Structures are given as C-alpha cells and as structure tokens.
Amino acid sequence: MTDVNELTKAKIPCEGNGIQIKRTLCDICCPGMHCGVNAYVKDGKIIKIEGTKEHPRNHGKLCTKGAAGRQYVYREDRIQTPLKRTGERGAGKFEPITWDEAYRTIADRLMGIKAQYGADSVAFFSGYTKWYRQYLHRFAYSFGSINYGTECSTCFKASEMAWQATAGRNSDPDMENSNVILGFALNSFHSNHLMAARLLRLKEQGKKFIIIDPRKTPATQKLADIHLQIKPGTDGALALGMANLIIENDWHDKEYIERYTYGFEQYAEYVKRFDLRTTAEITGLKEEDIFAATKLYATNGPASITETSCSLTHHINGFQNYRAMICLNGLTGNFDRPGGQIPEESTYYDMPAGYHMYEHEYYLDVQPGRKEEAVGCRKYPLWCKFMDEFQAMDLSRQILEGTPYPVRAVYGAGMNAKMFPDTKKMYAALKSLDFFVDVDIFMTDTAKYADIVLPACTSYERGEFKAYPGGYAAYTQPVIEPLYESKSDVKILKELADVMELDDTLLRQGYEAAIEYMIRDLSITVSDMKASELPIKVPEARAVVPGEFTENGMNTRSGKFEFYSNYIAEFESLGLSPIPTYRDTLEDEGMDKEAYPYVLVTGSRLPNAIHSRLHDVAWTRSLRKEPMADINIEDAQELGIGPGDRIVIETVTGKITMKANPSVKIRRGDVQIYHGYREANANDLIGSTHTDPYSGYPGFKSSRCRIRVKK
Numbered sequence: 139m140t141d142v143n144e145l146t147k148a149k150i151p152c153e154g155n156g157i158q159i160k161r162t163l164c165d166i167c168c169p170g171m172h173c174g175v176n177a178y179v180k181d182g183k184i185i186k187i188e189g190t191k192e193h194p195r196n197h198g199k200l201c202t203k204g205a206a207g208r209q210y211v212y213r214e215d216r217i218q219t220p221l222k223r224t225g226e227r228g229a230g231k232f233e234p235i236t237w238d239e240a241y242r243t244i245a246d247r248l249m250g251i252k253a254q255y256g257a258d259s260v261a262f263f264s265g266y267t268k269w270y271r272q273y274l275h276r277f278a279y280s281f282g283s284i285n286y287g288t289e290c291s292t293c294f295k296a297s298e299m300a301w302q303a304t305a306g307r308n309s310d311p312d313m314e315n316s317n318v319i320l321g322f323a324l325n326s327f328h329s330n331h332l333m334a335a336r337l338l339r340l341k342e343q344g345k346k347f348i349i350i351d352p353r354k355t356p357a358t359q360k361l362a363d364i365h366l367q368i369k370p371g372t373d374g375a376l377a378l379g380m381a382n383l384i385i386e387n388d389w390h391d392k393e394y395i396e397r398y399t400y401g402f403e404q405y406a407e408y409v410k411r412f413d414l415r416t417t418a419e420i421t422g423l424k425e426e427d428i429f430a431a432t433k434l435y436a437t438n439g440p441a442s443i444t445e446t447s448c449s450l451t452h453h454i455n456g457f458q459n460y461r462a463m464i465c466l467n468g469l470t471g472n473f474d475r476p477g478g479q480i481p482e483e484s485t486y487y488d489m490p491a492g493y494h495m496y497e498h499e500y501y502l503d504v505q506p507g508r509k510e511e512a513v514g515c516r517k518y519p520l521w522c523k524f525m526d527e528f529q530a531m532d533l534s535r536q537i538l539e540g541t542p543y544p545v546r547a548v549y550g551a552g553m554n555a556k557m558f559p560d561t562k563k564m565y566a567a568l569k570s571l572d573f574f575v576d577v578d579i580f581m582t583d584t585a586k587y588a589d590i591v592l593p594a595c596t597s598y599e600r601g602e603f604k605a606y607p608g609g610y611a612a613y614t615q616p617v618i619e620p621l622y623e624s625k626s627d628v629k630i631l632k633e634l635a636d637v638m639e640l641d642d643t644l645l646r647q648g649y650e651a652a653i654e655y656m657i658r659d660l661s662i663t664v665s666d667m668k669a670s671e672l673p674i675k676v677p678e679a680r681a682v683v684p685g686e687f688t689e690n691g692m693n694t695r696s697g698k699f700e701f702y703s704n705y706i707a708e709f710e711s712l713g714l715s716p717i718p719t720y721r722d723t724l725e726d727e728g729m730d731k732e733a734y735p736y737v738l739v740t741g742s743r744l745p746n747a748i749h750s751r752l753h754d755v756a757w758t759r760s761l762r763k764e765p766m767a768d769i770n771i772e773d774a775q776e777l778g779i780g781p782g783d784r785i786v787i788e789t790v791t792g793k794i795t796m797k798a799n800p801s802v803k804i805r806r807g808d809v810q811i812y813h814g815y816r817e818a819n820a821n822d823l824i825g826s827t828h829t830d831p832y833s834g835y836p837g838f839k840s841s842r843c844r845i846r847v848k849k
C-alpha cells in the first residue's frame with residue numbers, strides 16, 4: 139500500500155494529503171510566452187510548479203525563469219502592507235499603514251497636485267508588467283492626465299513604429315514556409331524559449347539560417363549556416379549594403395516593387411553608398427561573408443526575417459537600422475507572401491490572436507486632447523505620432539527642469555529606475571518630486587524613494603485575461619490567496635478610483651467589466667473563460683490570409699510598402715529622413731574614441747534572469763552567481779585581465795565594477811554586460827541623452843567605454 143506521507147513528501151496528490159493541482163499562467167517574462175502552469179497547492183501554499191502539458195502555448199515546458207516561480211512568489215522581500223515613508227527618500231525607512239489611509243493620502247495628494255499644477259503634472263508609469271495596462275491607461279486619462287507611459291519607451295515599440303512607418307502594420311515571419319531565415323540578433327535560446335524549440339525543428343527540416351550577432355551564441359552555434367559577427371549597432375549599414383548588392387546583381391523582385399512599393403528610386407539611389415567594401419568596413423565583417431549571406435538570402439526565397447524586440451533598436455540609430463532591415467522584405471518581394479513576412483493585427487497586448495478586441499478604445503474613449511503635450515513628445519515627435527503614451531526617456535529631465543511644464547507626482551506600477559539610462563538622474567528626479575507612489579511586489583531600490591508603497595500580488599494570486607495566438611483566450615483564477623495584505627494592481631486602481639470619486643462609471647465597474655467591454659463583439663464571456671482551466675478557442679478567430687493586406691492596400695499614405703515613408707516625411711524639417719539612412723551609432727557627445735576605445739553592449743538577455751527580478755532568487759542566481767563583464771579573450775590578455783579579476787568599466791556617464799569573464803564568444807573590442815543587478819547597475823553607464831531621435835530609445839547596446847583592472 140502506498141504511504142500517504144511518502145506521497146506527500148514527493149508532492150504527489152492523493153486522497154487524504156490535501157494537495158491540489160490548480161492551473162494558472164506564468165507571467166514572469168514576455169507576453170508572447172505566458173506559459174501554462176500547474177501549481178501544486180497544499181494548505182494555501184504553493185509547494186511545487188510544473189508546465190501544463192495541455193496548454194496550447196508551452197505544451198508542458200517551463201524555462202529556467204518560470205521554473206523558479208515558486209521561489210519568486212515567496213521572495214523574502216515581498217512588501218506585506220501599504221507603507222508610508224518615515225526617513226529620507228531612498229533610505230528605505232517606512233511604517234505600515236492601512237489601505238484606507240494609503241488610499242486617502244494618495245487621493246488627497248494627487249488631487250492637490252492636479253489642482254495646483256494641472257492634471258498633466260501627475261505622470262502614471264508602468265514597468266515591465268503588462269496585464270493591467272489598459273486599466274491603468276484609462277485610469278490616467280480619467281484622472282485627466284495625458285501622461286501615461288511604460289517600459290515600452292525602451293522595449294518592443296520602436297520595432298512596431300518602424301513597421302507602421304513602412305507598411306502600416308506589424309508583421310511576423312512565416313518561417314514554416316521559408317527556405318531561408320535571416321535572423322537579425324536572433325538568439326531565442328536566451329530570450330524566447332518557445333521560439334527556440336520551433337527554430338530547432340525548422341533547422342531539422344533543412345531551412346538555411348543566416349544569423350547576425352556580435353556574439354557567438356547557442357543560436358549561432360546550433361542554427362547558423364552563416365554567422366555574421368557584426369559590430370554592434372551597424373545592422374543598418376549591413377542591410378543597406380545587402381540591398382545594394384541585391385540591386386546590383388538583379389536579385390530584386392521588380393514586379394513586386396513596381397506594383398506594391400513606393401519610393402524605390404530614392405532608396406536605390408541611397409543604397410549605392412553602401413558598396414561591399416564600405417559595408418565591410420562599417421560592420422567589421424568580411425566582404426565575402428556579406429556577399430555569401432546576401433546571395434543565399436536573395437536567391438533562395440521565399441525568405442523571412444526574424445528580428446528581435448530590442449537588440450537592433452537599442453542604439454541611437456536603431457529605428458533606421460530596423461527600417462533598413464524591414465526594407466529588404468519589400469525589395470525581395472517577401473512582404474505579405476507565404477514564406478515571407480505576414481502582416482498581423484494585435485488582439486490584446488501585442489498578441490496576434492486572430493480576433494478583434496476593443497483594447498485601444500477602452501482608454502482612447504476618455505483620452506484628454508493634447509496628445510502632443512505628453513512628456514517627450516516635443517523631443518520625439520515621431521514617437522508621439524505612433525504611440526498613445528509618453529516617451530519616458532525624457533521623464534527625468536522634465537521632472538528636474540520643469541519644462542515645458544512641471545511634473546510633480548508619479549504613480550508608478552513596478553517602476554524601476556534601473557531600466558532607465560542614467561539611473562542616478564532618475565533617482566534625483568524621484569527625490570525631487572512632491573509625491574511618488576510605487577506599487578510593486580517587492581521592496582525595490584526604486585520603491586525606497588516612494589512616499590507611499592503599495593503591495594501588489596503575483597499572477598499566482600490574481601485572475602487575469604490573456605489572448606494567445608491560434609485564436610485562444612483565457613481568464614485565470616488565483617491559485618492561492620494574495621500573500622499578506624497584497625492586492626492585484628487592478629483592484630488597487632479600482633478602489634483608488636472609488637476613493638477619488640473619479641467620474642468614470644465603466645472604470646469603476648472594475649477589471650472584469652473592462653475585459654467584457656473589450657470582448658463585446660465576441661461570443662465568449664469572462665464567465666466562459668473562467669469556467670475553463672485551459673485557454674478556450676474564440677469562435678470568431680480567423681487566420682491571416684497572405685496577400686490580402688497587399689491587395690487591399692496597406693495602411694500607409696500611398697497604400698503601398700514605403701521605402702520612402704510618407705509618415706516620416708512629415709518630420710523632415712526636424713531632421714528625420716523618410717528613407718532608411720544610416721549614421722554612426724557612436725558619433726554623439728562624449729563618445730571619444732581615444733579615451734573610450736571599447737564598445738559597450740548592455741542587457742543582452744541571460745537565460746536565468748528577467749531584468750532585475752530574478753537576480754535575487756536563489757535558483758536562478760545560482761546559474762550565474764555574480765555580475766560579470768564578458769570580454770574578448772585576446773583583449774583580456776593584452777590588458778592583463780584574467781578570469782575573475784575585478785575590473786572597472788567606465789563611460790562618460792559613470793563607472794561600475796564587476797568581475798571579468800574573458801571569452802572566445804565576444805568580438806574583439808566589445809564589452810558585454812548584463813542589466814538589472816543591484817550591485818553593478820549597467821544603466822549607471824548609459825547617458826540619458828544618448829538616444830535615438832526617431833524613437834527616443836537609448837543606446838543601451840552601443841556606447842563607448844574603457845576598462846581597467848581595479849586596484
């Protein structure tokens with residue numbers, strides 16, 4: 139007979155041991171994943187988790203980060219109650235208060251600042267987490283402020299902008315039907331594990347891969363037929379050089395160009411500057427490798443391009459680099475064609491699930507006018523054109539300088555000053571505010587600057603809506619009660635809206651009502667989704683038919699694929715170019731080559747970390763125990779740096795110290811460091827004005843630095 143105690147010890151549910159398996163999702167990383175999770179719960183505690191086999195997205199798999207979910211939920215620094223600051227900003231001295239007192243204080247202070255300076259002087263900001271964003275967005279607008287902003291100011295949106303400016307819509311590579319896959323910065327083994335499995339399958343089927351990455355990575359090693367180990371931030375020059383070769387060799391799709399594209403002549407004229415020798419010089423690649431890659435890509439179609447959400451755009455020339463890459467699709471006739479790039483429409487939070495939701499209407503219905511008044515919009519007008527949120531890269535400046543108008547309070551949800559370039563400047567800005575509220579799960583360094591800190595709960599402790607590709611929708615149920623006095627972000631906002639008596643009936647009906655509003659044309663309801671432990675199929679979902687978008691006219695001014703972007707042309711007088719021009723990514727202020735001879739790349743993804751959140755979790759931390767700078771092994775020898783030596787990395791903005799990790803995987807001349815560490819913050823090195831004028835994105839992945847052994 140099986141012993142109940144033995145089964146309990148092995149965490150196997152049986153009659154009498156009270157272990158239940160409950161289903162939820164893991165929201166630790168990109169919304170693209172959010173894998174299904176089975177949580178083993180006993181006495182209200184999660185004792186084990188594993189991937190849900192029947193889940194349509196992850197089929198039972200969890201990555202390193204997700205597998206640490208239990209330790210994440212029970213991190214020791216969980217905020218337990220609402221807190222009121224008692225010491226200096228940043229000192230971390232707080233006393234517990236009741237939710238009532240917290241709400242009353244926040245309501246009084248925010249209303250007071252609104253009365254004194256106007257509603258826009260209160261900024262609402264969300265860090266990485268996405269599930270509550272439409273709700274927070276509407277809250278900000280209902281409060282009357284145009285200043286809603288998020289971590290999108292540095293993440294995926296510049297790519298989306300580049301697509302909108304070129305074709306009017308985002309797109310996805312149809313890799314299953316491609317012969318060749320051109321992977322710009324493709325390393326899904328670290329940043330997108332579900333895609334990695336798919337890529338390995340495609341490799342087995344005989345697809346050819348070209349991967350462009352400054353490092354040797356699992357992707358370059360396992361997949362690449364050709365690996366172009368490019369100099370960071372020069373992808374635009376490569377794409378333009380490839381275009382030049384394609385046109386010179388008559389490999390372009392003339393019929394497609396004639397019928398479906400706009401501005402080819404100007405583009406073709408411009409790319410002539412990028413002859414093979416020039417392209418090789420700029421990118422640090424060999425001429426023959428560029429030629430071989432271009433020929434493979436252009437003459438073996440259909441070909442698709444898998445590009446990343448940030449490695450290409452985290453440069454001061456990133457938006458245009460991205461656009462130069464996109465233009466290859468138009469040139470080779472691979473846009474909106476089977477095996478090429480298929481235009482997609484987002485259903486809910488960047489998920490192309492194939493059905494329509496009113497996610498934007500939910501907040502746009504109450505948007506105050508004056509969109510162009512939002513923070514950063516004067517500096518980055520193209521961002522403002524495409525985005526319904528402020529460009530947060532100008533937030534610290536506006537807070538500190540008070541121009542063009544004062545921002546005196548911030549409501550932050552998961553706000554993390556360490557994601558911002560020049561973190562010290564952001565801390566100074568937070569310090570100077572009249573009022574700062576931060577809602578987070580954990581007591582972060584940023585929360586220590588807040589006047590009021592509110593405890594949020596994790597995805598295991600709340601219910602949330604989720605759309606999945608393939609026509610799926612889900613609404614999870616909590617698997618445990620919120621720990622301590624924590625609450626979900628949307629509950630906090632709803633209760634605060636009530637205390638503030640915001641004049642917005644729909645908002646005050648809460649999050650479920652918001653989702654019902656957004657799915658109102660669908661035949662499913664929130665109750666239907668709640669009744670199912672797995673995502674359900676939405677009957678209205680429909681797969682994209684390649685070619686439809688092109689035939690019906692694209693969402694651009696010309697209705698065509700625009701090598702010359704008419705949307706960007708509106709801003710030509712401000713120095714923005716409608717064709718994808720290239721400029722040096724290290725040419726701006728302070729980038730003195732003599733003083734700072736190395737190229738600093740920060741924040742390539744680690745498989746065991748998600749930004750700042752898993753560096754403090756035991757299992758994931760054990761896989762890379764300390765912050766380390768990866769440098770080329772020959773560079774290290776020349777500088778007399780050995781493995782484990784402590785080195786100082788210095789830029790015009792700041793310096794940090796970490797251990798050196800000399801490696802053959804790193805290009806000569808590059809220094810690769812990883813972000814989010816408390817003890818060595820990469821963003822102390824990045825300048826807050828080292829940004830891309832098109833998107834506002836910081837040059838996280840190319841600045842100049844010097845390194846030396848710490849004495």
Ligand SMILES: Nc1nc2c(c(=O)[nH]1)N[C@H]1C(S)=C(S)[C@@H](COP(=O)(O)OP(=O)(O)OC[C@H]3O[C@@H](n4cnc5c(=O)[nH]c(N)nc54)[C@H](O)[C@@H]3O)O[C@H]1N2
Nearest residue numbers: 265266267289293552554557577594740741749750813838
């Ligand atoms: N140097 C450098 N900097 C970078 C990057 C880089 O590559 N290099 N990458 C940039 C990119 S692409 C991104 S996306 C950003 C990410 O940067 P951040 O948004 O700062 O990411 P996280 O460190 O994950 O911080 C999110 C915060 O949200 C909290 N949180 C998590 N879940 C919830 C929740 O449900 N509710 C609430 N209220 N809080 C929650 C977490 O505890 C954490 O404090 O970093 C950017 N910064």
Ligand SMILES: Nc1nc2c(c(=O)[nH]1)N[C@H]1C(S)=C(S)[C@@H](COP(=O)(O)OP(=O)(O)OC[C@H]3O[C@@H](n4cnc5c(=O)[nH]c(N)nc54)[C@H](O)[C@@H]3O)O[C@H]1N2
Nearest residue numbers: 323325329350370371446448449742743744745747748749
């Ligand atoms: N494990 C893990 N996964 C994550 C995240 C995380 O923090 N941890 N963050 C999520 C988020 S918010 C984002 S935005 C995505 C980012 O997703 P990705 O952009 O895919 O992430 P990375 O691994 O940083 O970048 C992929 C590759 O780009 C290379 N690279 C760096 N600079 C350049 C360049 O200038 N040119 C070229 N061609 N390649 C370059 C790097 O060497 C790296 O191998 O990842 C998401 N997934």
Ligand SMILES: [Mo]
Nearest residue numbers: 292293294448
């Ligand atoms: Mo990101």
